[in-house]
Amino acid sequence: AHKSDDAETVPSRWVIRLTNLLIGLSQERGEKALSEMRARAKPWLTRTKQIDAPLALVPQAQRPAPVPPVMNRPRTLSITKIQTLIRDPYAIYARHILKLNPLNPLQKMPDALLRGTILHTVMEDFIKAASADPSLRTRATLSALARDILERDVPWPAARLIWRARFEKVIDSLLKEEAERAKHGQFLKAEAEGQLELKDIGFSLKGKADRFDLLDDQTLAIYDYKTGKPSSPDVRKSFDKQLPLTAAMASEGAFKDIPATAIGRIGYIGLGSDCGEFLLKPEEYDTANILAEFRQLILAFLSPDKGYPSRRAVQKESFTGDYDHLARFGEWSSTDDPVKEVLT
Structure with a gap:
């Protein structure tokens, strides 16, 4: 590996020793074998690099504030979700309108x-x-x-x-x-x-x-x-x-x-x-x-032109929401103005 977590690294001593042994074989047999191995690996390495290669002309996401039809907006919420509605309306949109539930962790921990x-x-x-x-x-x-x-x-x-x-x-x-x-x-x-x-x-x-x-x-x-x-x-x-x-x-x-x-x-x-x-x-x-x-709060969110902005008023910038990845947070920041998108 040339990098580990974006940090430059060097080959392991085992790889270096194996390479040196192959190159040192008589009649260039080892060097030929090493060259052929590298040739066979090149297509796979090329595909691997393409996974992380940035796509051309991908526009940066804007801070979302979807405006769904009034008929699709939630008409029942629990008390515990009201703070979420105030702080991060997009999470209510994703959970109760798109019906997307966060996945449980693979391993339960004593949290x-x-x-x-x-x-x-x-x-x-x-x-x-x-x-x-x-x-x-x-x-x-x-x-x-x-x-x-x-x-x-x-x-x-x-x-x-x-x-x-x-x-x-x-x-x-x-x-x-x-x-x-x-x-x-x-x-x-x-x-x-x-x-x-x-x-x-x-x-x-x-x-x-x-x-x-x-x-x-x-x-x-x-x-x-x-x-x-x-x-x-x-x-x-x-x-x-x-x-x-x-x-x-x-x-x-x-x-x-x-x-x-x-x-x-x-x-x-x-x-x-x-x-x-x-x-x-x-x-x-x-x-x-x-x-x-x-x-007054509920009527505001039942207004036809009211959007559900992401991370409207989180308590700390370090807050991690269940739907931040869906809102593509990171391509935009909390200082950006929400952009409404009327949905039908």
Whole structure:
């Protein structure tokens, strides 16, 4: 090989020695054999070089903002996809209009997503058990649940040990907070699914809430388990709408077995190193205002001339989207203006 990862290289010592031995054979037999081998290889090397050869006159892609027919635009989205709609509308276009789903990795790894799922399961099982029998609200119960669920669902021994050790450090804080929450309300339901029909705009919002509690004043408390840091107020105001939209759905009675009542509190329960309860300010879950803003957002994307630009407002330039390759990101940059393409 002449290059390795675009860096110049030299032939291996084995190749150099073999070449020298062939050239050194008597009566030029080796040199002839080497020449014939190189001649046989030349057509294959030529084809290999053509794989990476740039095609002539290939125009550079522009930043896409496809404008599909209104009838083909999604009429149902989950709460978790609303931030995607705001930040990277092209991903919604590719997933929900073109029906292109990202492929799963060939080899599953113990990543942050799996860790979050595991800890959600631990807390769900623990809260259900402690709600039915308060005597189970103990370190031994929570620690045993974490151990058993990790053994069952995490087939990587090193990941199991590390994740369990991290969780053991926050168990005491979690138990203290759970005891405090139990003083002011009672657990209602975990992993509750719901759907809100907005008939005036012909759109459905669906979602799943980690946890509902009923407070002593008969208002609802909505919690989202978080293994990382909660988003900042500015990010929540413009992009991260998951918890406020959950509150709006709950106030409209969109969740089964959850009463349509006022929202008393919403917030995050930290399960990682930032353990603790983080509550949103009441103005952040003004449900009437939330629904009005949401209707405005959806109506904007139902406008016939509205496009779905790629990487509209990603949080970091280093963000990697599932559909960046389809949008040919790299041939254009985030400073380029999106170019609308009306589709029929």
